[in-house]
Amino acid sequence: MSVQRLGRLDVGLEPVPGGARVTLAGRIDDASPLGELVAAIPAGDVVIDTSGVAFVNSVGMREWIRLVRVLRDRGLVTLERVSDVLMKQMNLIPELHTSVRVLSFHAQYVCNSCGAEAAPVVDAVEHAAGLARMQAPNMSCPECGTAMELGDFPERYLLMFRA
Ligand SMILES: [Zn+2]
Incomplete structure (x- = not known):
């Protein structure tokens, strides 16, 4: 390369x-x-x-x-x-x-249990059906392991996937 x-x-x-x-x-x-x-x-x-x-x-x-x-x-x-x-x-x-x-x-994610913030990679192929409904998948918190939620309005990331 x-x-x-x-x-x-x-x-x-x-x-x-x-x-x-x-x-x-x-x-x-x-x-x-x-x-x-x-x-x-x-x-x-x-x-x-x-x-x-x-x-x-x-x-x-x-x-x-x-x-x-x-x-x-x-x-x-x-x-x-x-x-x-x-x-x-x-x-x-x-x-x-x-x-x-x-x-x-x-995408920016936040953990509601421990307050951690992260920017994990979201697989848009695996989650295509949810993204088309403007729903971001939950991601596992790197600190405590509970489900993190998207830390911003879904439109900011997902408008381009909307069915
Ligand atoms: Zn956490």
């Missing part, structure tokens, strides 16, 4: 049969022209892991939409482990509800 730096964003790129696998980590902002990445990504289907994306601003979001549009013209765009901040931004943009397939994403 090759790694390059776009501003404050680390970009990992790995050609795979039929397309590419991309890993993004850091900040997507004015200093990360994602549109320029396209030339480096082999044509075909693309899987993007954004688990390490900690910050996205409005300029970064425009760049993200540009990137997805171009990749979408060349194949399927699948997202894995979408970071919490990116997931909330994507839910605000209807175009992104249909142009990508989200396999899993991070």
Whole structure:
């Protein structure tokens, strides 16, 4: 896998049969022209892991939409482990509800028993039926093991899955 730096964003790129696998980590902002990445990504289907994306601003979001549009013209765009901040931004943009397939994403959870907070990965395939009804699955608390609940309005994460 090759790694390059776009501003404050680390970009990992790995050609795979039929397309590419991309890993993004850091900040997507004015200093990360994602549109320029396209030339480096082999044509075909693309899987993007954004688990390490900690910050996205409005300029970064425009760049993200540009990137997805171009990749979408060349194949399927699948997202894995979408970071919490990116997931909330994507839910605000209807175009992104249909142009990508989200396999899993991070979401803020809170434990009502011990007060712990965490951002576990939610499997959107396993829980597809519940997500389509705007119901986030309960997740096990890393501190005490009881069921944690989503710590925010379901729409913030789940609008894009709504049936
Ligand atoms: Zn707990």
